[in-house]
Amino acid sequence: MMRPSPSRNWYEPGASGIVPEGGRATIVSTLSLGTYLGPGRHQEGNTLSILLVVQAGHDETTGNESQLLQFGNSTVFGTILDRVAGFEDGPVVVAISDLPADDQLEEIANEREIPVVRAPSDDLLARFVEVIADYPAEHLVRVTTSSPLIDRHLISSIVDAHTTSGADYTSNTLLRTHPAGLDVEVIRSDALLDAAEQAESADERAGVTTFVQRRPADYKLQAVLAPGDYEDHAWSGDDESLERITQLIQKSGGSFDRAWDNLLAYDRPQIPDSAVRLRVARNNVLEHLDELTDTIGFPPDPFPIGDPTRRSWGVWAGDELIGAIVVSVQNGWGTLAGKFRPGIDGDLAPQALAAVDERLLADEQVIALTIDGSAIRNYRS
Template identity: 30%
Template sequence: MNIVAILQARMGSSRLPGKVLKPILGRPMLEHHIERIKLSSKINRIVVATSIDPADQAIVDLCRQIGIESFEGELENVLDRFYQAARLYKSDHVVRLTGDCPLADPHLIDELIDFYFVQKCDYASNCYEPTLPDGLDAEVFSFAVLEQVWKEAVLPSHLEHVTPFIYMHPERFKIKSHKYHTDLSHLRWTVDEYEDLEFVRRIYEILYPVKPDFSMKDILLLLEKNPELAEINRRFKRNEGAKKSIEKDKQFLAQKHSH
């Protein structure tokens, strides 16, 4: 059984261009992120899914340097990018990860994968009904489900965010949410804004030298002792990008109806 983690990453970002390669302790953020995912005991292969945009060549070059597979697909149609990468690497099951989450916890990813198999579901995630900090998001689904979605999804938000088609159709797919025992969803550990990057850099500067494989619990303990760290990026809200996608869908549907 082949479980492939597909990590989507691109240089373009309206709020923080080139964020995935911004340095943290002298190494690109994406390299740190991959190092953490490699600690998973369930994932058989990691593939970075980037785009054919010339700006993204820097991501391909980094992957080559650190010995990680990369796939270059369409810039806007991320769903197609995932499908083509999953097919190329003969995935039976796919773990979807995004390149703006350098604090990803491999143990939590493994727990989600176990949960997915125990529940015998089509799709399991820890972010559809979030209880973990924003920035620890992961989703698991079978290649068969991905292929079905790839064949049918047409809305721009479904192509951009890969999985909304699944949770928009609960009558067709068995969907399960893996929840943490405490709701930590108010915490912001993703990197979308400069302040987010500053926050993540502080976490790495403090924890990485003493424990390179630091976990979510280590970060929580650090924030308990140093609550001022969480103030660095507190003003930003979860899922800002989703609002833009909904606008694109409205435009797409308006154009469709006008033809």
């Protein structure tokens, strides 16, 4: 593992033990500590307050080929590291596998004087425990290489929301309003250590934060919303998206360091006029709830807005609000309820449920969906 060069002046050697706050975590060890001396706003004694971890390389199901694709003047991975350079809340560490195939990623990080933690490829959650062992911090920020346009200023705003709220876990993915490819998670290290000790299912270990997300009764969750609804913008790291992103950046002037919100004006996602769309519920849904009188299940009253333990969506057909759907989540089980405008086209409600399926298939917090206690969907094998 490479330590930061002295010029960065981030760490000094030390030794101590970490006892997570609240007494929930069962992993307690004597670790090599360091003092963060950089420009960040969150500094506490000899343990970092904030550590940004870029997860990369091989894991249980994927390789690193897409991370090494050309993107701008570098690779996808190199561009991500360049975009988080200058993050002001704490240092940056890369977490990759110990497979020789990931050596090139370590070289790219070394060129930028970013430290690297290497661990086995078959347990991503254990990889983050290795990060905590080498770089103790109260909170970890997790970003991955599926976010080639990740924005350090967006990360800082989510860190601020996390530390201000006192949450155990904060993300802009619980209620998605940002473009896919701007995913940021912040988690208390003691919560992550809980997960490392207790998570048994393969998806909870591969998802790193999934164990915590699925247990809102045990951990305080915080959702961060964008100022508008931008989830139709697809900026993730697959080949098709990379081509679109490159064209988008060229339209905007060619800078691969442009802030994410400055790119929105140049992106025109194609949305069929006839499509039923889900949008995270806001006040524009609350204002019309009285008009939605046909019900599915038992919709909560009051209708939840911004609750990270519930997926609350307005259902739109074009510019018309035709319904509102809530999926309440506990221990991975989602319970669906909804309200619809009476007399809507008979095909629209099934289309809305299909849209819910599409969202929940990509939602790590939800294992299965029920209505009135009867299982109707199982999203995880």
